[in-house]
Amino acid sequence: MIKKVQLPLQTANLVVGFMVWVLISSLLPFIREDIAIPAEKLAIVTAVPVVLGSILRIPLGYYANVFGARIIFLASFILLLFPVFYISAASSFADLIIGGTFLGIGGAVFSVGVTSLPKYYPKEKHGLVNGIYGMGNMGTAISTFAAPVIATQVGWSMTVKLYLVLLLLFAALNFILGDRHEVKVKTSIVEQIKGVYKNEKLWFFSLFYFITFGSFVAFTIFLPNFLVTYFELEKVDAGMRTAGFIAVATFLRPVGGWLADKFQPLFLLMGVFAGLTVAAIILAFSPSIGLYTVGSMLIASTAGIGNGVIFKLVPFYFNKQAGIANGIVSMMGGLGGFFPPLLLAIIHSMTGSYSIGFMAFSQVALASLVLVVWLYYMDRLSLQKDVFNSTAQGIIVTDATGYIKAVNPAFTTLTGFTEDEALGKNPNILSSGRQSSDFYKDMWGMIGDDGQWQGELWNKRKNGEEYLELLSIVAVKDDSGDIVRYVGTFNDITPK
Incomplete structure (x- = not known):
């Protein structure tokens, strides 16, 4: 019974983790009414949770193998109580930076589930299972949509305090329903890193996830404030549109995992990066809100499918080092969400336009498409070599x-x-x-x-x-x- 509960429980854990992770960016339009934040530092405030949320994915993925998902999720939710309470009483830019940094724990829990859940299912279902778990990304949509609505009624500070109740509830659920007998893997972290760092596929998958998940995170934290300032939308309207972006990317993630179970994953990635290239070119021309919506939804669709495909590939190639490999790849995805908002802000401050930034993104996506094609043919050559040698x-x-x-x-x-x-x-x-x-x-x-x-x-x-x-x-x-x-x-x- 406990084993059957793990997929819905850990998916719900990820929802909560991601809700907390984007807490500041979701409420930023309200926070700015009380705390003076210079325009050139807005991107820093929204990006700092991404840094720790990315770097911590390596140790959390490793320790999920050592101690089990139950202990890591429980400890993470307890630790998150402190920065959430600190932010609820924030009164300065420095307070937001300090509290926001430690909100990264909420994003880091992603590597726990992708390490733990494959232990409960056969390989041919890993793509679908990790895709379903990845739907926990919906936590960003829930916060982006619900937090502004609640804040209009009770204020942003009280809205933040409500997250404390949610964290306590899920800490209790993990204590009660978490699997105490999960299979543990206690290989040293140094040995696991030695076992994967020379494998070029790890770095290819890291780059691909840097692009796909990075674009998802970047748009999640970039859109709310951008839609308000650039298109002059109402704050709640901007939150709903961003939630729509997140919903599309999230629901298509398990579809990507399921497709990767059925078809050649690298072919699917070719389509993903072709779609991202086209979408970024559309956005580079600074279109009207209608075309901007089309470009954003194309990014949501391709990024969502790509996220599901990549986490079919990682446990397939790195079964024995799943914890550390998942941690490294997911860390790179998180960092992929850190740099684009900063670069867009810098480019906008220098040129007064976001077009150059989006065009650069299209070129990176195009280069990734070429790399996937190359990797596919290298895989075929590797297969032929294996047959020849064996x-x-x-x-x-x-x-x-x-x-x-x-x-x-x-x-x-x-x-x-x-x-x-x-x-x-x-x-x-x-x-x-x-x-x-x-x-x-x-x-x-x-x-x-x-x-x-x-x-x-x-x-x-x-x-x-x-x-x-x-x-x-x-x-x-x-x-x-x-x-x-x-x-x-x-x-x-x-x-x-």
Whole structure:
């Protein structure tokens, strides 16, 4: 029973964590009425919770494996009580920076669930499960929509205090319903980092999540104030529009995870980055509110799907180091939400326009599209290499003139010649001398006529021992019909 509760419980935990994480940006229009915040420092106030919320994802992902999700969620909600209470009594810009920094704990809990929940489900469901958990992003929408509405009735300070009740409630729920017997993994954090940091896929996934989740977070904290100041919308209207953006991105996240369970995830990422490129170009032209809405919704859709796809890929490639890998990738996503608002604010202060910033984002998305295409083909080459190296048959590849260009490990096992000793040589280094020149003349004549040959012949190992092999030779041709290489595969059939 407890195990079945974990997915809805941890998803609800993430909702609460993200509600607290965006508390300041949701209420900023109200807070500015009481606290003087210079226009050039607005982006800093909304971005500081993202910093700690990103960096803490690595240790929280690791310790979720060591202590279990129950302990980490419980401790996180208790710790969040202090900055939330501090912010409710804030009276200066410095108070908001101090309290906002520690609100980052709310965003850091993301790495807890993506580390814990896959333990309860088979691999073919990890994309969907992590996608459902990722719907906890909806917490940002709830705060962005509900907090301004409540603040108009009771004021922003009392609204912040209401979050204390919510945190206490969920601390109690985790104490009661959290899984006390979750499987623990106690490998040292240094060993786990050593096991992943050399894998280039970790850094590719980090970059991709930096773009997809970063764009989600950046727009979440950027839109409320932007819509009020640039389009002169009412504060509640701006909050509702931002909530709509968040809702679309959040509901499409499990769709992205489900699609990644069914189809090639890298193909899906190609579509994601193509969509982000187009959307950013639309926004770069500073359109009317209608086209701006279209561009924003396209970003919400593609970012949401992309977030789901990436967290199908991470546990697939890093099953044994899930905690640290999830932490690193999700940290990069959080940092992806920190830099864009600052850059947009700097560019706007220098040029009076956001267009250059959005155009730069479109180029980063386009570069990511190219990297996904490259990664897809590298994956295919890696698969071919794995097949080449793991097959039990000896394989020898020559160029059109008959000189060896590649051999596999089984070739060395069967013949005694290492790869270095074979490369650049003619396959006659294996010749036993038993076959006549007419034998080879007939063999190559058949290859020239039919493109292939199969038969038995005696060859000699490096140590001089003769053996009988079953050999197949295939001529590989290019599109114009010219032979570019020969591939031979063989087995030792002497015992037979």
